[in-house]
Amino acid sequence: MFISQQGRFAVALSGALLLGTLLAGCSSAAEIATNRAAAAACSIITPAIEQVSSDVRNAVTDIPIDAAAAEKNLQAAKVLLDTGGMQILADDASNTKYNAATSAASAAVDGLIEQAQAIQAGQTPDTTRINELNTQLETSLADATAVC
Numbered sequence: 001m002f003i004s005q006q007g008r009f010a011v012a013l014s015g016a017l018l019l020g021t022l023l024a025g026c027s028s029a030a031e032i033a034t035n036r037a038a039a040a041a042c043s044i045i046t047p048a049i050e051q052v053s054s055d056v057r058n059a060v061t062d063i064p065i066d067a068a069a070a071e072k073n074l075q076a077a078k079v080l081l082d083t084g085g086m087q088i089l090a091d092d093a094s095n096t097k098y099n100a101a102t103s104a105a106s107a108a109v110d111g112l113i114e115q116a117q118a119i120q121a122g123q124t125p126d127t128t129r130i131n132e133l134n135t136q137l138e139t140s141l142a143d144a145t146a147v148c
Contacts, residue, residue, distance in 0.1 A: 042148030045098070052077050053141045056109065060134045063116050064125040071116035074109050081106040098147045105140035108133045 059073035081102050111133040119125050 046145050046148055048080065049141050049145050052080050052105075053138065056112070056137060056141075057134075059116075060112060060130060060137075063112065063119060063130055064127070067116040067119035071113055071120070074113045074116060078106055078109045078113070081109060094147050098144055101140050101144035101147070105137050105144065108137035108140060112137070 055073055056077045059070040059077065062070040062073070112130065115126060115130050115133070
């Protein structure tokens with residue numbers, strides 16, 4: 001079978017357009033899969049961060065009253081925050097923001113643990129510092145959930 005010069009060009013152009021369409025479809029399919037994975041990750045992250053936030057709020061309230069119990073609860077929250085920083089979100093920018101937020105929250109928890117330990121050692125509670133750290137923590141946890 002003989003195909004003219006114009007016919008070959010038309011077949012080549014059609015093939016290129018079909019290939020481009022297929023590749024665009026693959027890109028969209030990959031994007032959909034990535035978005036679904038990110039949504040699934042966020043459905044796990046958000047309740048976990050909210051639980052940590054609630055637990056830490058209760059521990060902060062307990063620092064001046066029962067510093068030992070508060071320290072125990074803060075240590076548990078710190079473990080969750082320190083193991084929660086993973087590459088599970090849709091893109092590197094989201095992962096970076098999430099990990100920075102959980103890192104800042106972990107640093108605030110460290111400060112709260114130090115306050116609880118100081119009280120256990122007999123020092124007067126530094127309510128100003130406790131409030132500052134609590135605000136830093138709440139902001140960081142809100143930043144972590146905002147990524148989703």
